[in-house]
Amino acid sequence: MTPPRSPAQAPASRHQPLAERLRPRTLGEVVGQQQLLGEGMALRIAFESGQPHSCILWGPPGTGKTTIARLMADSFDAQFISISAVLGGVKEIREAVELATQARDGLQAQRTIVFVDEVHRFNKSQQDAFLPHVESGLFTFIGATTENPSFEVNSALLSRAAVYVLKPLGDDDLRVLVSKAQGIGAVPGIEKAALDRLIAYADGDARRLLNTLETLAVAATREKLGQITDEWLLKVLGERMRRYDKGGEQFYDTISALHKSVRGSDPDAALYWFVRMLDGGADPRYMARRMIRMASEDIGLADPRALRLALDAAETYERLGTPEGELALAQCIVYLAVAPKSNAVYKAFNQAKTFVKQDGTRPVPMHLRNAPTKLMKELDYGKNYRYAHDEEGGFAAGENYLPEGMNPPGFYQPVERGLEIRIADKLRELRKLNDQNG
Helix, strand or coil: CEHHHEECCCCCCCCCCCHCCCCCCEEECCCCCHHHCCCCCHHHHHHCCCCCCCEEEEECCCCCCHHHHHHHHHCCCEEEEEEEECCCHHHHHHHHHHHHHHHHCCCCCCCEEEECCHHHHHCCHHCCHHHHHHHHHHCEEEEEECCCCHHCCCCHHHHEEEEEECCCCCCCHHHHHHHHHHHHHCCCCCHHHHHHHHHHHHHCCCCHHHHHHHHHHHHHCCCCCEEHHHHHHHHHCCCCCCCCCCCCHHHHHHHHHHHHHHCCCCCCHHHHHHHHHHCCCHHHHHHHHHHEEEHHHHHHHHHHHHHHHHHHHHHHHHHCCCCHHHHHHHHHHHHHHHCCCCHHHHHHHHHHHHHHCCCCCCCHHHHHCCCCCHHHCCCCCCCCCHHHCCCCHCCCCCCCCCCCCCCCCCCCCCCCCCHHHHHHHHHHHHHHHHHHHC
């Protein structure tokens, strides 16, 4: 647990990290998040109300969650206690409770704000430990998370906290931060092409931008450079790598965009999201598994070749690896996007599962039962079963394959696209024969 900090924060030292030196001391200094902090916006109103309230700050790394929490403590003249959910536990929570009690019962009766960074890493019992103290008003709880709080924060705690969604900083916001760093003499001049590349490299993350600027400033000083050029920047940074939190919210948002682009038959968008995931470090094997799923769920029998192609692409990648095998995955993505679409099998499967779950256990009709023994045959197992291959056209017209008394459920309804057009024609023909011999 970080020791409590009084509201009056000391001026930043030049020996502090650049991100700390540029950390806003007032609400007006905050860069970005105007959808929350602009005039008349939700969090701005909360600051101006004079009454702190528990909240969850949800957003990507480097978007200002810790800064906003600290400013809230300053605004409400509150003791600020910071807990890292990665390093802390119930012991740190108890210490925070003790410090908050001392502040409340002291001569100045000071408020306390307990800030929990990466609160989603606390388990249920750890999160529950905050509840009685939040309810009693002993302290104001502020949690920061990069993950969807609906899934990662206990419903009991979530119901007692407002949720504020922070967005990645825009390019203009990041340029403002660069100007601020140059304004305190922390960074030399940067040519336009290098600045554009640096902004793209930061990818909306202010902390990443400032940490990179600090690294560049040290290297530029060592090499006695008066200006950071694009050529030099590329040499120092190497190949640009985008932030990518595998397994986190951004990961699943991006795979969702890929899947929906394939379903929407947009090969360009599908390729874009596919490359975005590769660029961010997603495992191509995971991508291959998702393609196999797409082939079954969204294409199905409209084009059965899609599933075979997805399996072939996965096998090709296993043989070739990166980067050669990625082309086979890209080829598969384009094919899936342009293939005729049908979710008829997917829907039929789900309907059948729901039906079986809700329905009773119906007995197998006698004529469909297996009769491997003499006793079973004597009990009429398999009696009067019609072997389809011996029937005209290989079809036992009028035969019933459902349990007795069960009406045809009509789970599978082929669409009028791709191969399912012919499948639908075939089913209509078979049903007509059944009706004639029913």
